[in-house]
Amino acid sequence: MLTFFDYSLSARLQAVADRVAAGSIVADIGTDHAYLPLYLVKSGRCPRVVAVEVAPGPYQRAVAAVRAADLADRIEVRYGDGLQALQPGEAGTVVMAGLGSLTQQAILAARPQVRQKLEYLVLQPQGKVEPLRRWLAAAGWCLVDEELVFEEGHYYFILVARQGKSPAYSDIEWQLGPLLLKHRHPLLAGYLRRKMEKLAIAIDQMASSQKAAARLQREQFITKLKEIQEVLSWLQNVPRLSQQ
Numbered sequence: 001m002l003t004f005f006d007y008s009l010s011a012r013l014q015a016v017a018d019r020v021a022a023g024s025i026v027a028d029i030g031t032d033h034a035y036l037p038l039y040l041v042k043s044g045r046c047p048r049v050v051a052v053e054v055a056p057g058p059y060q061r062a063v064a065a066v067r068a069a070d071l072a073d074r075i076e077v078r079y080g081d082g083l084q085a086l087q088p089g090e091a092g093t094v095v096m097a098g099l100g101s102l103t104q105q106a107i108l109a110a111r112p113q114v115r116q117k118l119e120y121l122v123l124q125p126q127g128k129v130e131p132l133r134r135w136l137a138a139a140g141w142c143l144v145d146e147e148l149v150f151e152e153g154h155y156y157f158i159l160v161a162r163q164g165k166s167p168a169y170s171d172i173e174w175q176l177g178p179l180l181l182k183h184r185h186p187l188l189a190g191y192l193r194r195k196m197e198k199l200a201i202a203i204d205q206m207a208s209s210q211k212a213a214a215r216l217q218r219e220q221f222i223t224k225l226k227e228i229q230e231v232l233s234w235l236q237n238v239p240r241l242s243q244q
Contacts, residue, residue: 137166
């Protein structure tokens, strides 16, 4: 008999789970409490998940949660550093949620023999997303889906990629998400307004500075603010495309 467990996910993790291909074997890197593996298996979306955690405390919590749910035969919790804990071809999809953008990039770069055998990546990075988008393209991955989630006052980007040649995107597409822009995601306007507010504050704060570096950065911020204003105007005046 299964011990009671609440398998509901936060909006952020639910959006990640929804983008995992049904029937795939998943490796969840940085699993923490193993919420995502437990949901993927319990919901029937995935037959097996390898949950990887490098921090001792979260690793022990993940082990305890999987045992409590009586799912140790379908969820294997491993203590290890990123893809180092996997063998090539062992999983078809790698999920990373909540890790920093540069950390995710480093994890993927460190074990190319595992990465090259994967079918899909489902990534929810923290911090700047643009460098990760560009790195994926350079490493031979193509974005096939993007999502934007607003939860508890924060915006979260989710990237889904598969192996293949990436289209050439403009700088603003790399920055904001080419597929989010293509489909005119309904949350994108709010995200852009928040960015504009932060830029406007920074521009005002640097207005009185006499330092050359500060003046240069202020001009760069003004240029970026104008670019975002143009995108926001476009979003508000063009009907949103269907994602079909």
